Amino acid sequence: MTNDHRVAVPGPAASGVGSLPGGDQGAALRLVFDGLGGAPGLPYLPELPARGVGADMTGRTAGNLLVDIAIDLAPSGWRVADAPGRDQGRAVSHLRRDLDVLEELTQDYTGPLKLQAVGPWTLAATVELKHGDKVLADRGACRDMAESLAEGLSRHLAEVRRRVPGATSLVLQLDEPALPGVLRGTVPTASGFGRLRSVDEPLARDLLRRVIETAAPDGHVVVHCCAPGVPLTLLRDAGASAISLDWSLLRTRQDEQLAELIEAGTVLYAGAVPSLEPASAVPPNYQRIVDEILALRRIGLPARQIAGAVVVTPSCGLSGASPQWAARAQRLCLDAARALADVE
Template structure:
């Protein structure tokens, strides 16, 4: 039996009302809702702050330059942990009868290492030994997080862990700036990046979760993510250039059973909402890879191009509605 195409969000939403955010995703994304993230709530609700709240035996606080490791948890760490507990409480309340797939997001190890500073001020990415320690800490924290989620949602529900890795292309190219901003950190070799990411993804699978990696940069390392074991690859379809090498990587990913989470709905208000037929055309353009609409439908999840934190609340709702309607249109095209 073929899986029909689904729709979901990337993670973040505008505003500070977590109850309204949960109702929105469960109402508009019934087949694949996600745990909402509301960075407008302040320090600790941002992507990096949430990531630090998941770490085991690592602590961080906000300094003028950003999040930095510290000896012990302080006010910012407690805020991040409090926000996460609140979110899980609301999730438990809204998911009591839920039996489909629930997506949860966490910052990936390479993006976290590219942003988080060591105690002496340089980015963790400057020290690969520290990056490995960070990845181990994150892996243990994610296993605990997934176990906690399993307690809070019905047993029949499936969990899908999305790792957010917007900085990964820069890590591979050596374009991540130093903490001072005057230099660039050395590029990480692709096998090293793949191996470390693979370990985190394997731990999530061993914990019973499906996996996805999201990267909204134009040069998504599709082949690396596939070989690292990502079950889904999530990207902004409008930023992927049509070229032979890229098409080959996408085609190989689909043939290998990797799902594509295609960002086709604008993440901010375009002024005039695109027609569903136009959004569907973006998806069907992938038939150039040699797949039928039915094969694409089975492999595809429809999403906004990126997180919706910068959207107006009306557009955030409209974007999720359009994603769902585009998934329905794709299903009709495939039947």
């Protein structure tokens, strides 16, 4: 499949994965836009899981973006329900307030904006059916949930466009940390005593493609996976215009795939900045980050081409970091992107 790469922010640029520490959305948004609100930055709507129920990754997406599917929180996690409950109401309340603050603080903003949501396979691997195992155990339920998610994402993007009219383009990030496990058959059952059967790559690709094409047919979609074994070719063939990954997990056996991605115009969101403050007495600096990214020259492409295909990010979300490190990590991303812009 030939992908139409409509990339809102070509590299080199800087962004974040999505989550930040703390519970003050106004402070989080100011941190993001103060640091990434101009070129070469790609600001995003922060997620603040420290706020508790409904602010977590799964609850935020399932509670707000599934159309005609209600959820509730059971002792084992989020579960499909007959009707929305109090816990789903908390998820809705969190996102409504976040969008209100976003609208208020971006009155004069002009530029791209990134939004994050859980992708269909990670959602299926973390949400349970009403009276059974995880949604992943039922292929029909997986399709139904994916279709519901796609419609909800489309509505969400439309609402953000109305609220932030200065957004020149919206980037949709689908978080799929569970996808490698879905493909390998290592996702545990709801009881935890077994493993759910693996999903064939063609099915995984096609369902993800339907979500991408329905939710953002004319937009920009990056798929984030910070787990080992990111299925690079599958994500490209599913229609992702960019792939976000933990740079430290790249293996030389993936070099051929990486070269093909870059030459085809796929942008790599390089998670090269640690998401937690390193214990080393020597703190990382932006030049070290640049060197780690340009080590990809081993694939045989010129440094300038690699630099132009990269958006620098932390290796994963920053919710577990201190506020000081979250701010420092964002500055490192921006400084590294500016240095990459000067690469010859």
